Amino acid sequence: MSTYESGPLRLPELLSASVKAAAEEMEAGRDLPEKLMQELRDSGAFRLLTPRELGGFEAPLETVLKVYEGFGRLDASVAWVVWNTNWGFLAALLGEAGTARVWADGPDPIFANADQPGTAVVTEGGYRLSGTWKRVSGVDRADWLVVVAVVAEDGSPRLTQAGTPDVRLFALSRDQLSVLDTGDVSGMLGTGSNTVVVDDVLVPDELVARFDVPARTQRPLYHGFIPALVFPGCSAVVLGVAQSAVDEIVALATSKSTFTGGTLAESARAQATVARSEAALQAARLLLLSAAATVDAAGEKGEPATLDQRAALHAAMCHATEVSREVLVAMYELGGSASIDRGNPVERLFRDGMVALQHANHFAPFLEAAGRVRFGFDPGVPLF
The missing domain is CATH 1.20.140.10 (Butyryl-CoA Dehydrogenase, subunit A, domain 3)
Known part of the structure; x- marks a missing residue:
């Protein structure tokens, strides 16, 4: 029975042997092995929150949390990366052009993400983004990085109509960022949590999403x-x-x-x-x-x-x-x-x-x- 016939809840069980076999390599290499990442990708482990029309499960949050817990019982690093890479809901926020670009190579783009805010300045056709983000899990295995940034105007945060800082999500391809090998930590070594530096990179409007408006996909x-x-x-x-x-x-x-x-x-x-x-x-x-x-x-x-x-x-x-x-x-x-x-x-x-x-x-x-x-x-x- 395939994963899609059985549903996402069986993912930890189906991948249990592969996760356990990779334990020592994760510790030594301080990252998830490429082979295991590919197995996770092929199984649909990174599509839990992705819209159905893009090949995702579009699973309820309760179901997704059960999957994360199941992976947590197998290995913390694997569970952490599966959690961090499940940003398929981004397709519900981006416009059609942005979604088509991110998902151009198939249903399984791997996302890394960081929540410390960077700074974005409006420019023609998009934004100039800069920032440093520490402990970005899975970044060396990711196709895309999604970060939070505050839109600045005249040197100060731009405010929304509600009077709050204009905070948005910015999607960057892997070749737009620098990764520093700083993941020297005591636990969860397999997460490959390194520092990301972005210096005045252009992010087009189509790859910028907002929190303060309804999602494009209304489901x-x-x-x-x-x-x-x-x-x-x-x-x-x-x-x-x-x-x-x-x-x-x-x-x-x-x-x-x-x-x-x-x-x-x-x-x-x-x-x-x-x-x-x-x-x-x-x-x-x-x-x-x-x-x-x-x-x-x-x-x-x-x-x-x-x-x-x-x-x-x-x-x-x-x-x-x-x-x-x-x-x-x-x-x-x-x-x-x-x-x-x-x-x-x-x-x-x-x-x-x-x-x-x-x-x-x-x-x-x-x-x-x-x-x-x-x-x-x-x-x-x-x-x-």
Whole structure:
């Protein structure tokens, strides 16, 4: 049965053997191997949010998060790159000319993206874009880079009719940017997260998209707040990594002896810690998926997600963050000295999970912003 007959939910299962086989090469090469990237591309793993007419799944956000979590259980770096490259919704924002250009070579353009804002200056036929973006995952394997930039006018940010800075998305081909090999990190080595420099590059109007107008493609997935299709993916990944850590400890515990005699699996402390951790992960997972389903439901009605719904999504993400961190620490402790051995799965899962939890989408200000919304205040966070 093909991926398209079975749907995207089977992607992690179908690619499991390839992902596991590439683990050592990812660590050593500090990037996803080209062979694995090609398998991911061929399977449709980068088309989760791409419109159907371009060969994509156009899958609901709830489904997409389940896929990210599934990959997170296999490997954090692979899951992270799959999440970061799923920018196929860009076709719903760009005009026909821009879409035709980006998708000229087929249904699987690979996108890298960065969220730190650059600067764009209006020029004839488009914009002159400049900026430096750090830790851009998957950029060396990408065909396109999509960045956020603030449109400047007379040396200051140009304002929209709503009085907010004019922030847009800019798509650049791989040959328009420079990549600096700066990805010397402690975890998720396989993401190839390097620095990108763009210096006064022309981006034509057809490759520039806006957030503050309705999507060109008016279907359920694209009716709502487009950034909501991006934000929660990292949280789904860390939930998968944390669950994998539990699974590895359970496997280890049957043979690992304790100071007091017997195996770790026979320890009441280990039994309670594992049960508590799995219950907490399942609750956090259900909360995140429920918040995503609410966003999906708004799209099905042809409505944008409300501020309250977006706040609930961010709160669910922050909750998943807290739970995943607690579970990873608990499993690391249960593993004892085995958790510090290179080559032990728990050691790598802990490293990878903690690095993933450092993503800006997981930071406390987002939980504070969700609380402000509950009290009737402006969230005070861009693109919330």
